[in-house]
Amino acid sequence: MFDKAVGFRQQRENADQIKRPAGSPGWVVVHDSPRDHYQLPLAVAEAGLLERFVTDWYTPLDSPIWSFIARRRLSRNAFGIHSRYHRELPSSLISDRKLQFLSGVIGRRVTHETYRDEVEGAKTGLLAAKIANSRNASVLATSYSAAATFAHLRGDLKRVLFQVHPHPRFLRNLYAKLSAQDPDYSGLILEPEASVSEKELEQWELESSLAEFVLCASQFSKRSLVEGGVEPESIGVLPYGVDSDLFKFGRPKKDAPFTALFVGQKVARKGLRSLVRAWKELGLRSARLIVAGGHVRDQSLLSGFDGVYEELPRTGLQQLIDLYQQADVFVLPSVAEGFGHVYLEALSCGTPILCTGNTGGADVIREGVDGWVVPVGDRAAIRDRLAWCANHRSIVQEMRESARITAEMHTWERFRKNIRAFLGAV
Numbered sequence: 001m002f003d004k005a006v007g008f009r010q011q012r013e014n015a016d017q018i019k020r021p022a023g024s025p026g027w028v029v030v031h032d033s034p035r036d037h038y039q040l041p042l043a044v045a046e047a048g049l050l051e052r053f054v055t056d057w058y059t060p061l062d063s064p065i066w067s068f069i070a071r072r073r074l075s076r077n078a079f080g081i082h083s084r085y086h087r088e089l090p091s092s093l094i095s096d097r098k099l100q101f102l103s104g105v106i107g108r109r110v111t112h113e114t115y116r117d118e119v120e121g122a123k124t125g126l127l128a129a130k131i132a133n134s135r136n137a138s139v140l141a142t143s144y145s146a147a148a149t150f151a152h153l154r155g156d157l158k159r160v161l162f163q164v165h166p167h168p169r170f171l172r173n174l175y176a177k178l179s180a181q182d183p184d185y186s187g188l189i190l191e192p193e194a195s196v197s198e199k200e201l202e203q204w205e206l207e208s209s210l211a212e213f214v215l216c217a218s219q220f221s222k223r224s225l226v227e228g229g230v231e232p233e234s235i236g237v238l239p240y241g242v243d244s245d246l247f248k249f250g251r252p253k254k255d256a257p258f259t260a261l262f263v264g265q266k267v268a269r270k271g272l273r274s275l276v277r278a279w280k281e282l283g284l285r286s287a288r289l290i291v292a293g294g295h296v297r298d299q300s301l302l303s304g305f306d307g308v309y310e311e312l313p314r315t316g317l318q319q320l321i322d323l324y325q326q327a328d329v330f331v332l333p334s335v336a337e338g339f340g341h342v343y344l345e346a347l348s349c350g351t352p353i354l355c356t357g358n359t360g361g362a363d364v365i366r367e368g369v370d371g372w373v374v375p376v377g378d379r380a381a382i383r384d385r386l387a388w389c390a391n392h393r394s395i396v397q398e399m400r401e402s403a404r405i406t407a408e409m410h411t412w413e414r415f416r417k418n419i420r421a422f423l424g425a426v
Contacts, residue, residue, distance in 0.1 A: 025051065025135060025136040025137045025138070026044070026048075026049040026050060026051035026135075026137055026138075027044050027049050027050060027051055027137055027138050027139065027140055027423065028051050028052045028053075028054060028128050028131055028132040028135070028137045028138070028139050028140070029041040029044055029050065029052075029053045029054070029139075029140045029141075030053070030054040030055070030124060030125060030127075030128035030139065030140070030141045030142070030145045030146075030149055031055060031121075031124075031141065031142035031144075031145055031162075032055055032056040032121050032124050032144065032145060033055075033056065033084075034083055034084050034086075035142060035164070036240065037086065037412070038053075038086045038089055039241070039412055039415060039416055039419075040140060040142065040162060040419065041053035041089055041093075042086065042088055042089060042416060043415070043416035043417075043419035043420055044140065044419070044420070044423070045088065045089060045093065046088075046416060046420070047420050049420075049423070050093055051131075051132070051135050051137040052093060052094070052095055052128075052131050052132075052135070052137070053089065053093055053094050053095070054094075054095045054096070054124055054127055054128040054131060055084075055094065055095075055096050055097075055124065056096060056097055056100070056101045056104070056121075056124055057081060057084050057096050057097070057098055057101040058084055058085065058089075058091065058094040058096045059081045059082065059084045059085045060085070060091030060094070061082075061085040061087075062085075062087075062090055062091055063091065069081075070082040070085075095127060095131060097123065097124060097127060100123060121144035121145040121148075122144075122145070122147065122148040123148070124145050124148075125141065125145040125146065125147065125148030125149035125150075125152075126148050126149070126152060128141065128145065128149045129148070129149045129150075129151075129152035129153045130152070132149075132153055132154075132157060133152075133153065133154050133157070136157070137157065138157050138158030138159070138160070139153055139157065139158065139159055139160065140160045140162065140423065141159075141160070141161060141162070141207075142161075142162045142164055143161070143162070143163055143164040143165060143204075143207060144164075144207075146159075146161045146207040146210070146211065147203060147204075147206040147207045147210060150206075150207070150210035150211060151206070151210060158212055158213070158426060159210060159211050159212045159213070160211065160212065160213045160214070160215065160422075160423065160426060161207055161208060161210075161211035161213070161214045161215065162214075162215045162216070163207070163208060163214055163215065163216040163221060163225060163338070164217075164338050165221070165336075165338045166216075166220060166221045166224035166225070166336055166338060167205070167208065167221075167224035167225050167227065167228035167230075168193045168201055168204040168205055168228075169193075169201065169205055169228050170224035170225075170227050170228055171191070171193040171194070171224070171336055172193045172194050172201065174335065174336060175188035175189065175191055175193065175194040175269075175335070176188075176189075176194065178335060178376070178377050179194075179268075181377065182274070182377055184268075184273040184274045184277060184379070185268050185271075185273075185274070185335065185377065186268070187267065187268030187273075187298050187300075187301060188268045188269060188335065190267070190268070190298065191267070191268070191269055205228065208225055208228060208229075208230050209229070209230075211230075211234075212234070212426070213234050213235075213236070213422075213426050214230055214234060214235045214236070215235075215236045215237075215238055215419070215422060216235065216236075216237060216238075216338065217237070217238060217239055217240050217338055217339035217360055218237065218239065218337070218338065218339050218359065218360035218362075218363050219237055219362070219363050220336070220337070220357065220358045220359060220360070220362070220363075221237075221338050221339075222235050222237050224336075236418075236422045237363075238415060238418040238419065238422065239339065239360055239363055239364060239410055239415070240339050240341060240344065240360065240410070240412075240415055241344070241410050241411045241412035241413070241414060241415040241416075242341070242344035242345055242347075242348045242407055242410055242411070242412070243348075243412065244348045244404075244407055244408050244411070246317075246321075247321055247324065247344075247345045247348035247349050247407070248321065248325070248348075248349065249325075249348070249349060249350045249400070249404045250321075250322075250324070250325025250326070250349055250350055251325065251350065251397070251400060252325070252326045252327065252328060252397075253326065256326060257286045257287050257288055258284065258286075258287040258288070258328050258389075258390045258393060259287070259288045259289075259290060259326060259327045259328050259329075260279070260287075260288070260289050260290070260327065260328065260329050260330075260331050260386060260389075261289075261290050261292065261323055261324065261327035261329070261330050261331065261346070261351070262275060262289070262290065262291045262292065262293075262330075262331055262332060263292045263293045263315075263320065263323070263324075263330070263332065263342050263346075264293050264332055264334075264342065265293060266291075266293075266298055266299060266301050266302070267298055267301070268298065268301060268335070269334060269335045269336060270332060270333075270334050270335075271332070271333035271334055271335060271356070271376075271377075271382075272291070272301050272302070273301045273302070274333065274377065274379045274382065275289075275331055275333055275382060276289070276291075276301075276302060276305045276308055276309055277305070277379060278379045278380075278382040278383035278386065279308060279309065279383075279386065280305060280308045281379075281383050282383055282386060282387055282390075284387075284390055287390060288310055289308065289309040289310065290309070290310050290311075290312060290323060290327070291309050291310065291311045291312070292311075292312040292313075292315050292320065292323055293312075293313070293315065294313050294314050294315075320345075321349060324345060324346050324348075324349035324350075324351050325349045325350065325351070327346075327351050328351075328352075328389060328390075328393060328396055328397075329351065329352050329353070329354055329386070329389050329396060330342070330343070330346035330351045330352070330353045330354065331353075331354045331382070331386070332353070332354075332355055332359070332361070333354065333355065333356050333374060333376075333382055334355070334356055334358060334359050335356070335358060335376055335377070336358050336359075337358065337359040337360060337361075338360070339359070339360030340355070340359045340360050340361055343355060343359065343360060343361035343364065343365075344364065344407055344410055346403075347364070347365070347370060347371070347403040347404065347406050347407040348404065348407035348408075349404075350400035350401070350403050350404045351400065351403060352365075352370055352371045352372075352389075352396060352399045352400070352403050353365060353370070353371040353372075353403070354371065354372050354374065354382070354385055354386070354389075355371065355372075355373055355374075356373065356374055356375065356376045357373050357375070357376065358376050361373070364406060364410060365406060366402070366406070369399065369402050370399055370402040370403040370405075370406045371399075371403070372385050
């Protein structure tokens with residue numbers, strides 16, 4: 001956790017009492033998309049410190065006209081603007097770029113520019129810097145908007161970065177090493193940090209170098225930042241939260257076969273091919289490996305394994321919750337995750353998790369109590385742990401209560417309180 005001499009722990013204990021003195025400046029929060037259900041601007045707004053939230057598109061559903069427009073099928077299907085609103089963030093606190101957002105959507109479909117989102121994020125960052133400078137406000141910016149914001153911000157204003165992903169240079173080196181060692185991870189060369197030009201990578205690195213303080217969601221991300229040259233004393237680690245009222249506790253049916261569940265994109269970074277190979281080597285009878293989730297980016301990861309797994313490429317929210325509840329174990333052996341929201345979702349549904357040390361899952365579980373951590377790229381470790389789970393199914397079932405308790409400790413309310421504490425400390 002953040003540990004500078006300004007007294008973060010004391011601030012954390014009194015986080016909800018951090019209020020803006022009359023006439024004093026607040027914070028501008030900036031990021032594109034409805035990232036993390038708008039938890040960052042909500043955290044600041046709850047303390048009365050939100051000067052402005054700057055984003056690409058925010059739908060003012062507190063306006064009857066916009067509420068009507070957002071309910072139309074075209075709006076829902078084409079842009080998803082009905083989801084870009086939070087009732088506790090009134091549109092009077094928002095500045096966005098609706099026309100530029102629409103042109104960006106069209107541009108991506110016409111030009112197929114892979115990293116156009118980052119270009120648009122820089123434009124949002126410029127707007128945020130302009131507003132912060134005029135209002136004498138410090139800035140909390142997430143990845144992809146931060147470099148442009150910080151570069152144009154007055155020198156006397158605070159710059160706090162929320163680093164969504166691990167450090168880009170660290171990831172490039174990690175991907176190169178693992179893809180050379182194991183053909184199952186050769187697809188890592190397609191990851192953005194591995195495939196962009198050196199100039200683009202340096203631009204992404206600017207974010208953490210320009211920041212005065214950095215927040216991230218996992219110890220793994222912190223390690224990557226430290227290796228990238230960020231002072232460890234300036235980094236705070238604040239794990240994400242989960243809505244335990246939505247992701248309810250459940251148990252597999254008594255007569256159901258042993259089931260392992262994977263939820264995520266089909267990319268090499270998620271360790272999917274290594275997992276499917278490990279499952280095939282197990283040769284378990286009457287057992288299921290379910291691969292769920294859309295966003296197909298590399299279907300070749302599953303080639304050669306027909307009949308080994310069951311694929312559910314599209315899952316609604318309720319179906320996803322049902323899958324968590326009916327699985328014996330959740331498996332996502334990622335090479336790298338900034339955190340991995342799915343780990344907390346699975347735990348909240350009572351499902352023990354199997355993850356690697358390069359994820360936020362390793363920060364929240366207790367080994368052998370509500371999950372297990374395996375080394376990155378170690379297929380034998382994945383196979384052996386799954387075999388143990390299948391042979392000790394009653395013990396795995398007993399772990400479900402502990403998994404739920406762990407999830408209940410990581411609420412979004414706690415996350416927002418920790419954000420406020422960090423900002424109060426800096």
